[in-house]
Amino acid sequence: MRVAGGGGSFLERAQRQLALGNTHGAVEILRDALSFDPDDASAHAVLAATLLDLRRTHAALHEARVALSLAPDSDITHRVMCRVLIAHRKLRLAEEHVQRAIELEPEESYNHLAASHLYAVTGNVARERQMLEAALARDADSPDILAALGDHHLRTGAVAEAHRLAHEALTAEPEHHDALVLMGRVHLRQGRIEDAREHAVWALRQRPSDREALTLLASIKTRESLALGLWWRFNTWMGELGDGRSILVLLGGYVVYRTLGIALRDAELDGLATLLTFGWLGLCAYTWVAPGMFQRKLREELAEVRLRDDF
Numbered sequence: 001m002r003v004a005g006g007g008g009s010f011l012e013r014a015q016r017q018l019a020l021g022n023t024h025g026a027v028e029i030l031r032d033a034l035s036f037d038p039d040d041a042s043a044h045a046v047l048a049a050t051l052l053d054l055r056r057t058h059a060a061l062h063e064a065r066v067a068l069s070l071a072p073d074s075d076i077t078h079r080v081m082c083r084v085l086i087a088h089r090k091l092r093l094a095e096e097h098v099q100r101a102i103e104l105e106p107e108e109s110y111n112h113l114a115a116s117h118l119y120a121v122t123g124n125v126a127r128e129r130q131m132l133e134a135a136l137a138r139d140a141d142s143p144d145i146l147a148a149l150g151d152h153h154l155r156t157g158a159v160a161e162a163h164r165l166a167h168e169a170l171t172a173e174p175e176h177h178d179a180l181v182l183m184g185r186v187h188l189r190q191g192r193i194e195d196a197r198e199h200a201v202w203a204l205r206q207r208p209s210d211r212e213a214l215t216l217l218a219s220i221k222t223r224e225s226l227a228l229g230l231w232w233r234f235n236t237w238m239g240e241l242g243d244g245r246s247i248l249v250l251l252g253g254y255v256v257y258r259t260l261g262i263a264l265r266d267a268e269l270d271g272l273a274t275l276l277t278f279g280w281l282g283l284c285a286y287t288w289v290a291p292g293m294f295q296r297k298l299r300e301e302l303a304e305v306r307l308r309d310d311f
Contacts, residue, residue: 014046018053026050041071045080057087075105079114086121094118109139113148120152128152143169147178154185162186177206177213184216188223196220 010033017026030047034040048063064084067077078101085094098118101111116131132149139145150165163186169179184199197220203213264273 011042011046018050023050023053039070041067041074041077044070045076048080048084052084052087057084060084061088073104075101075108075111078104079111082114082118086118091118091122107138109135109142109145112138113145116148125156141172143173143176143179146172147176147182150182154182154189159186159189175206177203177210181212181216188216188220193220193224
């Protein structure tokens with residue numbers, strides 16, 4: 001996500017390094033810039049966002065606080081603080097900052113995009129979509145916004161619309177990282193495994209350690225696995241339903257299991273009732289163990305990246 005536009009040449013150089021996936025190089029450029037001008041709020045803000053990408057959340061919070069103290073009336077510093085606070089799970093405070101950013105610059109599309117990220121984390125799907133549409137209304141050609149809106153549609157089950165938005169984003173910027181990952185996820189949902197793998201590899205060539213791209217690659221391997229493929233389909237379907245409806249599905253499944261079990265025993269079909277119980281327990285165990293197996297696959301992908309970086 002864009003943090004700041006314009007600014008000095010160091011910001012342009014840092015943003016260029018970020019676009020190339022060289023996050024560490026961007027950090028060095030920003031630190032050099034701050035050694036010459038330690039009171040540059042924009043540099044502190046971009047550094048905070050970059051450190052956040054490196055999962056150095058405490059350092060990111062420090063830089064965000066410095067940026068905010070230097071420029072308390074800048075929408076950029078409030079927007080960055082929102083992102084950092086989300087990482088620290090201080091969601092109520094994050095909302096205050098992103099609302100302040102929108103108040104300061106209501107026509108800045110990235111303020112609305114930042115708000116959409118917050119509402120995605122809190123599970124407020126309606127507000128997330130509202131903020132995404134507000135962002136798109138202000139910048140209809142932004143691949144960042146198109147990709148974010150496409151991700152929203154994919155998570156809510158509108159695969160065709162997600163595909164359209166991913167295509168638009170890649171048409172605007174053929175190597176846009178988030179759009180590549182989104183298109184890969186769309187292809188995976190459609191069962192086009194090789195196309196999904198191609199987009200995952202393309203995204204990883206840009207940012208070899210990006211977690212979203214690695215998660216996509218791990219999802220592809222999970223989808224192909226005999227042991228985990230069924231869980232992946234079920235988990236994807238449940239994700240599309242949302243928290244409320246997925247809970248109803250689980251409760252409904254348990255009610256059906258109990259009702260059928262009682263009916264079988266009343267009919268003196270104890271053997272079938274016992275098989276039903278074992279089947280239910282097996283299903284519960286499978287859904288309990290499968291997420292851990294997926295996380296292990298993801299850790300393997302991350303380990304391979306670290307080994308390549310060490311090499």
